[in-house]
Amino acid sequence: METELAVIGSGPAGLSAAIEAAKFGVKVTVVDENPKPGGQLFKQIHKFFGAEKHKAGVRGIDIGNQLLQQCQDFNVDVLLNTEAWAIFDNGKALGLKRGTDKIEKLSTKKLVLATGAMENSLAFSGWTLPGVLGAGAIQTLMNLHRVLPGQRVLIVGTGNVGLIVSYQLIQAGAEVVAVIDILPKIGGWGVHASKIRRLGIPIFTSHTVKKATGNGEVKGAVIAKVGPGYKIIQETERELKVDTIGIAVGLTPMAELAWSAGCQFAHVPELGGWAPIHNERMETTLQDIYVVGDVCGIGEASTAMEEGQISGIAAAESLGYLKRGKTEELLEEKRKRLDTLRGGPFATHTKAGKGKLMKRYYKS
Amino acid sequence: MRTLRFNGVLSEEELMELPGFPSLDVIEKGKPVAVIECAEKIPCNPCEASCSQGAITIGEDINNLPSLDAYKCTGCGLCIAACPGLAIFVVRKAYTESDALISIPYEFLPLPEAGEQVEALDREGKKICLAKVAQVRNSKKYDRTPVVSFTVPKEKCMEVRHIRLL
Numbered sequence: 001m002e003t004e005l006a007v008i009g010s011g012p013a014g015l016s017a018a019i020e021a022a023k024f025g026v027k028v029t030v031v032d033e034n035p036k037p038g039g040q041l042f043k044q045i046h047k048f049f050g051a052e053k054h055k056a057g058v059r060g061i062d063i064g065n066q067l068l069q070q071c072q073d074f075n076v077d078v079l080l081n082t083e084a085w086a087i088f089d090n091g092k093a094l095g096l097k098r099g100t101d102k103i104e105k106l107s108t109k110k111l112v113l114a115t116g117a118m119e120n121s122l123a124f125s126g127w128t129l130p131g132v133l134g135a136g137a138i139q140t141l142m143n144l145h146r147v148l149p150g151q152r153v154l155i156v157g158t159g160n161v162g163l164i165v166s167y168q169l170i171q172a173g174a175e176v177v178a179v180i181d182i183l184p185k186i187g188g189w190g191v192h193a194s195k196i197r198r199l200g201i202p203i204f205t206s207h208t209v210k211k212a213t214g215n216g217e218v219k220g221a222v223i224a225k226v227g228p229g230y231k232i233i234q235e236t237e238r239e240l241k242v243d244t245i246g247i248a249v250g251l252t253p254m255a256e257l258a259w260s261a262g263c264q265f266a267h268v269p270e271l272g273g274w275a276p277i278h279n280e281r282m283e284t285t286l287q288d289i290y291v292v293g294d295v296c297g298i299g300e301a302s303t304a305m306e307e308g309q310i311s312g313i314a315a316a317e318s319l320g321y322l323k324r325g326k327t328e329e330l331l332e333e334k335r336k337r338l339d340t341l342r343g344g345p346f347a348t349h350t351k352a353g354k355g356k357l358m359k360r361y362y363k364s
Numbered sequence: 365m366r367t368l369r370f371n372g373v374l375s376e377e378e379l380m381e382l383p384g385f386p387s388l389d390v391i392e393k394g395k396p397v398a399v400i401e402c403a404e405k406i407p408c409n410p411c412e413a414s415c416s417q418g419a420i421t422i423g424e425d426i427n428n429l430p431s432l433d434a435y436k437c438t439g440c441g442l443c444i445a446a447c448p449g450l451a452i453f454v455v456r457k458a459y460t461e462s463d464a465l466i467s468i469p470y471e472f473l474p475l476p477e478a479g480e481q482v483e484a485l486d487r488e489g490k491k492i493c494l495a496k497v498a499q500v501r502n503s504k505k506y507d508r509t510p511v512v513s514f515t516v517p518k519e520k521c522m523e524v525r526h527i528r529l530l
Binding site for chain 1: 373374401408449
């Protein structure tokens with residue numbers, strides 16, 4: 001198989017990269033190991049933030065459908081149930097496994113890695129019991145498969161993911177017994193915290209989960225207050241009767257393919273750990289490989305879409321479909337939009353982290 | 365006291381300094397008015413676009429807090445469903461002699477029905493009184509964020525922010 005631009009990952013970043021490049025005439029092929037495209041978008045049943053041009057006020061699930069429609073309109077090929085298991089020749093070819101055992105090679109001129117992130121886990125006594133799940137797994141079960149993972153839930157982590165999943169659990173008919181965080185302050189946005197407090201869900205900051213109790217399945221969770229150095233304060237332990245413990249303690253870029261291809265990395269805690277170095281056009285240190293979305297720093301779906309579009313425009317230019325002047329004009333507009341989305345106090349860390357990644361690019 | 369970052373609930377002090385919080389004079393006058401409980405600079409502006417009266421201003425930088433011109437606001441409630449943070453309510457203190465009418469976003473099933481008695485909850489989810497549902501609006505424009513209006517005793521109108529079905 002042959003294409004001009006291969007995109008690995010069909011989440012918001014990957015689809016946006018594909019659509020943007022295809023708009024200018026690039027032949028684009030998207031591959032995704034999942035049976036359905038859209039990445040996390042179809043779990044996001046809440047209305048997105050941002051401005052109108054960032055699709056604010058539209059639910060993630062509807063943005064997913066809009067992007068898939070655009071893929072059709074611009075003749076983007078989307079190969080599902082297709083695993084990209086290797087990158088050859090500095091990004092000029094991919095090894096694919098299609099379905100259960102069919103191995104194929106996809107030759108390409110440019111490559112966008114939009115492989116997303118994976119959830120961080122948290123080790124505590126009993127953490128391997130059935131009933132301890134990632135918050136993302138809860139969302140998948142609940143919002144995609146319409147299966148409620150439990151009736152009484154403890155959520156660990158007060159970032160936006162933990163807060164939003166708590167709200168969705170109530171919508172789905174479960175009870176959220178508490179949301180806890182080891183830090184002294186709530187991590188996510190106040191509006192998400194307020195909307196679950198109104199429902200009567202308590203939020204305990206400076207609290208940690210000590211163990212999951214139960215034999216063969218979760219029957220309870222022992223939580224405790226922490227003091228200086230995040231050490232458990234004696235005699236503050238108490239057991240909550242829960243059948244599910246949802247872990248929402250952050251994400252890590254899923255960057256194995258970029259490592260194996262030979263992209264240079266930097267460790268940037270603000271972005272979730274090791275991330276491939278890139279420039280303002282989302283180019284990695286290998287000139288034909290771009291990275292967009294969570295794989296190059298944990299962010300929001302809205303920023304992932306902007307990064308995707310930037311890479312699509314940059315790739316279209318380098319393939320000869322766009323003139324230099326026009327490209328710069330388009331990129332400038334997208335960068336302004338990204339800056340706006342990262343302009344508030346909650347995005348200060350991400351913005352600083354991105355600055356570090358790009359600084360490293362120009363040093364390399 | 366500033367409490368939002370610690371327990372998720374806006375304190376009176378925090379509420380009073382919000383540019384989207386109408387002055388108590390306006391609320392006292394009793395006409396329907398939006399109460400925008402948005403206290404953090406996050407990149408978001410659908411409320412501004414939703415207002416046909418130009419009563420909500422965020423401006424060029426979408427990280428600005430929304431500010432409300434309470435005199436332009438008609439209390440129509442279009443902003444309630446438009447706010448992705450579900451942080452906008454409409455309060456009409458002088459609905460009747462004894463009761464205020466509060467409108468809130470309510471994304472749960474089953475939906476209450478007009479005439480139904482429900483529990484009125486404060487910002488911490490505590491039951492503080494009973495409420496009677498007056499209207500449930502769920503037009504296409506609201507995009508699956510129904511707006512429920514209910515009556516509570518007047519003096520509770522700045523505390524009640526949610527309902528629970530009986």
